[in-house]
Structures are given as C-alpha cells and as structure tokens.
Amino acid sequence: MRNLLAFLKRIRILLLFLLLEVLALLMTFNKSTFHNAASYQFFMGISNRVMTVRSNIVSFINLRDENEQLAKENIMLRSRLKSSYIISDLRVFEKNDTLYRQQYEYLTANAIQYTTNYRDNYITLDKGSGQGIEPGMGVFSPGGVVGIVEAASKNYCLVKSILHSEVNISTQIKGKGVTGTSLWDGENYAFGTLTDVPTHIKLKKGDTLITSSFSGIFPAGIPVGYIDSYSTDATRAFYKIKFLIAADFSDLSTVYIVRNLIKDELEDLEKLKEKPEDE
Amino acid sequence: MNNRAILINVLRFLIILFLQVMIFNHIDLFGYINPSIYLFFILLIPFEAPLWLLLLLSFFTGFTQDVFVHTGGIHAAASTFIGFMRPLLLRTIVSKRDYESGLQPGVADLGWTWFLSYAGLSVLMHSLFVFYLDKFSFHGFFVTFKQAFFQAIATLFFIALFEFLMNIRKKKN
Numbered sequence: 001m002r003n004l005l006a007f008l009k010r011i012r013i014l015l016l017f018l019l020l021e022v023l024a025l026l027m028t029f030n031k032s033t034f035h036n037a038a039s040y041q042f043f044m045g046i047s048n049r050v051m052t053v054r055s056n057i058v059s060f061i062n063l064r065d066e067n068e069q070l071a072k073e074n075i076m077l078r079s080r081l082k083s084s085y086i087i088s089d090l091r092v093f094e095k096n097d098t099l100y101r102q103q104y105e106y107l108t109a110n111a112i113q114y115t116t117n118y119r120d121n122y123i124t125l126d127k128g129s130g131q132g133i134e135p136g137m138g139v140f141s142p143g144g145v146v147g148i149v150e151a152a153s154k155n156y157c158l159v160k161s162i163l164h165s166e167v168n169i170s171t172q173i174k175g176k177g178v179t180g181t182s183l184w185d186g187e188n189y190a191f192g193t194l195t196d197v198p199t200h201i202k203l204k205k206g207d208t209l210i211t212s213s214f215s216g217i218f219p220a221g222i223p224v225g226y227i228d229s230y231s232t233d234a235t236r237a238f239y240k241i242k243f244l245i246a247a248d249f250s251d252l253s254t255v256y257i258v259r260n261l262i263k264d265e266l267e268d269l270e271k272l273k274e275k276p277e278d279e
Numbered sequence: 280m281n282n283r284a285i286l287i288n289v290l291r292f293l294i295i296l297f298l299q300v301m302i303f304n305h306i307d308l309f310g311y312i313n314p315s316i317y318l319f320f321i322l323l324i325p326f327e328a329p330l331w332l333l334l335l336l337s338f339f340t341g342f343t344q345d346v347f348v349h350t351g352g353i354h355a356a357a358s359t360f361i362g363f364m365r366p367l368l369l370r371t372i373v374s375k376r377d378y379e380s381g382l383q384p385g386v387a388d389l390g391w392t393w394f395l396s397y398a399g400l401s402v403l404m405h406s407l408f409v410f411y412l413d414k415f416s417f418h419g420f421f422v423t424f425k426q427a428f429f430q431a432i433a434t435l436f437f438i439a440l441f442e443f444l445m446n447i448r449k450k451k452n
Contacts, residue, residue, distance in 0.1 A: 016335075187422070
C-alpha cells in the first residue's frame with residue numbers, strides 16, 4: 001500500500017496532466033451539451049459582456065458600410081411593396097384576410113462574436129431568452145442564411161453557424177424546384193457543399209440556392225449561396241455542388257432571427273406520426 | 280513566488296487575454312490564421328512555479344480562450360500539453376547559462392537563440408495539436424499541417440515582437 005502511494009506521489013504530475021486532458025477532451029466532444037450547462041453559462045456571461053464592448057466599438061467604426069447595406073435591403077423590400085405597383089387590371093378581387101396567417105416573425109440582433117476558422121464555428125448574438133429566443137430558431141443576415149440557435153441565456157444566444165459540422169440546411173435551386181442538403185466541409189469559410197441533387201437537373205454556374213419550405217426553421221426563399229462549380233458524386237446519380245456562401249462571414253454584424261409561429265403545431269403533428277398505431 | 284511576481288503575472292495574463300480576444304481572435308488572415316498569443320503568458324510563467332501550478336495555469340489560460348471562441352476544450356487540451364512538455368523542453372534546449380533560480384524565461388536572461396527555440400517549439404506543438412484536434416481526422420493531412428505551420432509562424436512572430444517590445448522598455452529603465 002505504501003509503495004502504491006509512493007508511486008502515485010511520484011507520478012502525480014502525470015496524473016494531473018491526464019486528468020486535465022481528459023476533462024478538456026470531454027468538453028471538446030460534448031460541446032453541445034456543455035454549451036447548455038449552467039456552469040458554462042457563467043463563463044459565457046463574462047465573455048459575452050467583454051465581446052459586447054468590442055462589438056460596440058467595431059459597429060461604430062463600421063456604421064457607414066452597415067447603413068449602406070441596410071439601405072440596399074430597404075430599397076429591395078420597398079420595391080416589393082404594394083404601393084410600388086400600379087393596378088393593371090380594373091377588376092379588383094377582394095382577398096379574405098383570414099386566408100393568410102402570419103407564419104414567421106423576425107427579430108434583429110447583432111453578432112458580438114463569431115469565428116470562421118474552426119471545424120465547428122459559433123456566433124454569439126445579443127438577444128436571448130428574455131427577448132423570446134429559443135434553441136432551434138433560424139438566423140440569417142441581409143446576405144443569406146447564417147445559422148441555427150443552439151443555446152440561449154437571458155440576454156445572449158449562441159448560434160451554430162452554417163460553418164459547423166452538425167448544421168444541414170434544406171436547400172432548393174431557385175427556379176428548378178429540386179431540394180438538396182447543404183453542408184460545410186470545413187475547409188474555406190466562403191464555400192459550402194450541396195448534396196442530394198439528382199443529375200438529370202441542368203445546372204448553371206451562378207444559379208441561386210435558396211432555403212426550401214420543408215424545414216420550418218427558415219421561410220422559403222432566403223439565399224443560401226450561388227453555385228460555383230459542380231461534379232457528380234461517387235454514385236453518379238447525384239451532383240456534388242460547390243457553392244459560394246451567400247452570407248458574408250468576413251463581416252457579420254446585423255442579423256435577423258426567425259421565429260416560426262406555427263412551429264409548435266407542426267411539432268405536435270410530427271409527434272402524432274411517431275406514435276405507434278395501437279396506442 | 281512573492282506577491283510582486285504574482286501581481287505581475289496576473290496583470291500580464293489580463294493584458295495578453297485582452298489583446299487576444301479583442302484583436303487577435305479576429306484577424307482571420309487567409310481565412311484561418313488567428314495567432315494564439317495567449318501562449319506568451321504560458322511561456323513566461325517563472326521557472327520556480329511548481330509543476331502542478333504550471334499545468335493548472337496552462338489549462339485555465341487555454342480554457343479562457345475556449346470560452347471566447349466556443350471550441351469546447353481544444354485550446355485547454357493543447358495548452359495543458361504545452362505546460363506538460365515544458366520541463367522536457369527546458370532540459371533539451373541548451374542555454375548559455377544554467378537555469379538557476381531568479382532567472383526569468385526570456386531574452387533578457389537567456390538570449391534570443393534560446394527564446395526562439397523554446398517559444399518556436401512550444402508554439403509549433405500547440406498549433407499542430409489545436410488544428411488536428413479541431414479537424415479530428417488525418418483526412419487532408421498536409422493541408423492541415425500547412426495551416427498549423429503558418430499559424431505557428433504568425434504566433435511566433437507576434438510573441439517575438441512582444442518580447443522585443445518588453446525588452447526595449449526594460450533597457451530604458
């Protein structure tokens with residue numbers, strides 16, 4: 001026994017080293033669980049406060065560009081307003097408003113910290129559960145899709161960016177109607193990969209990729225990217241499409257968070273499907 | 280360690296961490312290079328510090344960076360490794376003088392050749408560790424190696440620059 005204790009004492013530095021390494025590796029491979037843990041929220045609270053200061057300084061410096069970008073978006077949206085159109089047909093049909101129900105609601109937020117150089121990248125936004133943010137909500141910038149909320153504290157939320165190994169976006173090729181899955185291979189933050197598009201579809205370089213209506217996280221039609229190049233995958237039945245990511249990750253600041261107002265209803269419906277029939 | 284040494288190290292930690300999270304985490308040179316200058320703090324931990332403290336400080340420094348960039352424990356793992364390897368490095372790298380107590384790990388006491396090989400080896404090991412653990416595959420082995428290597432060079436450049444600036448200040452005093 002005494003020998004054992006003496007031995008342990010001799011290798012205590014090695015033991016401490018192994019203990020710390022195991023702890024660090026556990027934190028690395030259970031990131032998602034870990035990010036929701038209360039103890040981690042404490043450290044994150046400190047880091048978020050520091051990063052807010054930085055974000056305030058940086059966004060002040062970038063005000064001019066930011067204004068220009070938002071003004072551009074305003075012009076685009078304004079052109080879609082009813083008042084921008086003239087009535088070309090005198091027969092007016094009355095639309096019954098109860099036919100339309102609002103499905104998506106938007107909140108603006110600022111990215112106070114984000115990375116692009118790891119395999120799994122995250123973005124911190126300055127809106128949290130206090131403003132109604134919940135895990136699973138979609139996030140997009142004026143450019144395009146940015147990510148999905150993973151965890152929310154009171155005033156901040158952590159977003160898995162589309163530059164993350166676990167994020168797949170249901171994507172459609174605009175005007176072609178086919179749907180595939182876009183993901184990120186971890187190499188360059190400017191490019192993503194779209195899979196599951198059958199090869200009988202004719203593609204063109206520069207085609208726009210948009211979110212499909214199937215996910216329920218994003219409204220349909222938000223840009224995901226623009227086709228850069230494509231080849232067939234190993235099965236020769238599907239394309240492997242490399243696309244330029246629409247959101248500008250070199251300069252991310254103002255983003256929109258999407259709340260799906262009928263998501264609960266959809267989820268309840270999905271749950272019904274999963275129930276065994278004899279119940 | 281006396282109180283003054285502790286105070287100096289705490290201040291140094293805060294200043295380096297501040298620079299790291301405010302500036303160096305946002306450089307994104309070529310899309311992936313963000314120099315890990317927080318290693319400068321680990322490199323400058325005094326020789327007298329007991330090994331367990333060295334390991335704990337290394338872990339904590341890396342963990343702080345992890346919290347800021349949401350990488351789980353990648354930086355903590357790599358930094359702990361650097362802390363663990365330090366005694367071995369010190370034995371391997373020959374210096375003009377023996378590591379007597381009171382000596383500081385830096386250019387002033389041990390010279391540029393010593394400092395560059397000590398910092399260079401630590402930084403290289405650290406960035407290889409971080410990049411391979413992050414990718415967690417040897418797929419694209421050489422691409423990752425190249426990225427880790429350039430990251431190490433950028434980190435070493437800034438650490439050497441800081442060391443240089445600190446020594447200018449010392450000479451004036």
